[in-house]
Amino acid sequence: MSSASTNVKLYPVAQALGASTPPIIISLGGLVSLSLNAPQDLITMPVFLFNLGVALSTLPAAFMVRQFGRKAAYLFAAMVCVLAGLVAGTSIINQSFIWFCSGTFLAGFYAAHVQSYRFAITEGVASEEQGKAISRVMIGGLAAAIIGPQVVVWTEGALEAQYAGSFLSMSVLGVLAIILLTQLKPVESGSKAKSGGSKLEALAxxxxxxxxxxxxxxxxxxxxxxxxxxxxxxxxxxxxxxxxxxxxxxxxxxxxxxxxxxxxxxxxxxxxxxxxxxxxxxxxxxxxxxxxxxxxxxxxxxxxxxxxxxxxxxxxxxxxxxxxxxxxxxxxxxxxxxxxxxxxxxxxxxxxxxxxxxxxxxxxxxxxxxxxxxxxxxxxxxxxxxxx
Missing domain, CATH: 1.20.1250.20 (MFS general substrate transporter like domains)
Known part of the structure; x- marks a missing residue:
């Protein structure tokens, strides 16, 4: 089996794991804010900071992919997810709204890398098959739409500090992603890419x-x-x-x-x-x-x-x-x-x-x-x- 074929099978599963974390944050972020007695005007701040984290991390994610390769970049991002879940979960236990917001912001870094799976899956795939490959990644998103909410249902009251279990479960999802991502294979991307890459300015x-x-x-x-x-x-x-x-x-x-x-x-x-x-x-x-x-x-x-x-x-x-x-x-x-x-x-x-x-x-x-x-x-x- 070719490296590209192997990755085409791995990325949808990685997407299912990675895309399961945003529903946890989006569905519970405001409720956690209320439980931590956050100011009324800042109740949606954890969700906003998550989205901001995604936006601010997209270019660094692209840089890491170019400098270190997709496998290394994605493994590091999954490790950040483990850290984000631990920060968010323990902050609920310790009643710290600021640290909880820090955890959701960190989760945005991981989510930015997960978003690029839809591009990664096209590497080594024939042009006429790329649309189908991207669709397979998005099917992983369908699984995540089920997994994420179910994680909330299963773990919402797992610990004495309500909702802490749900955010600690993000770390478990991150660990599972790390195990899966270690199986990614390098894909040759053509002679131009191997000869030093592009010097193109992004805005150009x-x-x-x-x-x-x-x-x-x-x-x-x-x-x-x-x-x-x-x-x-x-x-x-x-x-x-x-x-x-x-x-x-x-x-x-x-x-x-x-x-x-x-x-x-x-x-x-x-x-x-x-x-x-x-x-x-x-x-x-x-x-x-x-x-x-x-x-x-x-x-x-x-x-x-x-x-x-x-x-x-x-x-x-x-x-x-x-x-x-x-x-x-x-x-x-x-x-x-x-x-x-x-x-x-x-x-x-x-x-x-x-x-x-x-x-x-x-x-x-x-x-x-x-x-x-x-x-x-x-x-x-x-x-x-x-x-x-």
């Missing part, structure tokens, strides 16, 4: 129309998803729906984000990466339209499900477009900059959505979707005409 990449278009599609797909998803549970409860109904809506949304990964790669191979990306953006716009039709539970759930499917098509498609838009020797820089821009917007969007919802309404928040999607689609259309 944005002058490449194909790369800029792919990044814009990824930023819009992920940014809008996080922007709407963060506010959705608050909006549902504020309009008379039960908390468990809001939670169920988010669960269906997360499943819709990853379930299409079973066939997204095949669709990209048949219809093209750009076309599937555009369909994803249109589905996100359609989710906003459904949200504007009413405030019944079916409107919220229908909107969230379409938002999840749209994210899957848009984000996986944009990831594949980024992978093909630059030569091999520039990929680590290109991928790092792409993720830095995406998760910077995600961090800002998750913070701003609550402010916008509180100052305006759920309907106004969804209106933001349409001009944003139109801008991304317009850029894709312009680039297609320019290159034809």
């Amino acid at each position: 990449l944005l002058k490449r129309p194909a790369y800029l278009t792919a990044v814009a599609a990824g930023v819009v797909s992920y940014g809008l998803m996080a922007f709407v998803m963060t506010a959705a549970p608050i909006a549902m409860v504020s309009h008379g729906h039960e908390v468990h109904q809001a939670a169920l809506g988010i669960q269906w949304h997360v499943l819709a984000m990853f379930a299409p990964s079973f066939f997204t790669g095949k669709l990209m191979a048949k219809y093209g990466k750009a076309r599937i990306t555009a369909i994803g953006l249109l589905l996100i716009a359609l989710s906003g339209l459904i949200a504007l039709f009413g405030l019944e539970l079916t409107h919220f759930w229908g909107s969230l499900i379409l938002l999840g499917i749209g994210w899957n098509f848009g984000f996986i498609g944009a990831t594949a477009l980024v992978a093909q838009s630059v030569p091999e020797e520039d990929k680590s820089v290109a991928q790092g900059l792409n993720d830095f821009l995406i998760f910077s917007i995600v961090a800002v969007g998750s913070f701003m959505s609550g402010l916008l919802l509180n100052s305006t309404s759920w309907q106004v928040l969804n209106l933001v979707i349409f001009p944003t999607v139109a801008l991304a689609l317009g850029l894709m259309l312009f680039n297609q005409k320019r290159s034809s």
Whole structure:
């Protein structure tokens, strides 16, 4: 079995382990803040700092991959996850809000490396098969959508200090990831990459129309998803729906984000990466339209499900477009900059959505979707005409 084939089997499992930690932080971060008597204005600070940690770690993650190789970088990041879980868990036991926030921020470093698994799996894989490979990693995300919440259920009250067990379990997930990642195989990436790598400045990449278009599609797909998803549970409860109904809506949304990964790669191979990306953006716009039709539970759930499917098509498609838009020797820089821009917007969007919802309404928040999607689609259309 080739090194690439071995890695294609390992990365989805690594994704399932690595992507299980964010649901723990996102679902429990605010509750832990309350239990630690944090100031009311800072209740969402642990989740914000996690997202900020992801954004700030994307470029360092790309640097580590280039300097030390993927295996060494990913093993180190998994060790940081073990440390983050220990810091967060023990801070709950010791009633320290500041140290708890430090733990979630550290977890962002690991999450930034996990995000790059979708690029790593394409190494050594034929161009026409890369979309399918990326989809396999995202299937690992589907498993994580089940594992993460179940870890919370199993460990929430495991220790006398409520929630401490859930965050200490992050360390266990990190240890399991370390065991798995030791099995990764080196993959030859072509003569240019071996002869010294790229000297390309990161921002110079944005002058490449194909790369800029792919990044814009990824930023819009992920940014809008996080922007709407963060506010959705608050909006549902504020309009008379039960908390468990809001939670169920988010669960269906997360499943819709990853379930299409079973066939997204095949669709990209048949219809093209750009076309599937555009369909994803249109589905996100359609989710906003459904949200504007009413405030019944079916409107919220229908909107969230379409938002999840749209994210899957848009984000996986944009990831594949980024992978093909630059030569091999520039990929680590290109991928790092792409993720830095995406998760910077995600961090800002998750913070701003609550402010916008509180100052305006759920309907106004969804209106933001349409001009944003139109801008991304317009850029894709312009680039297609320019290159034809």
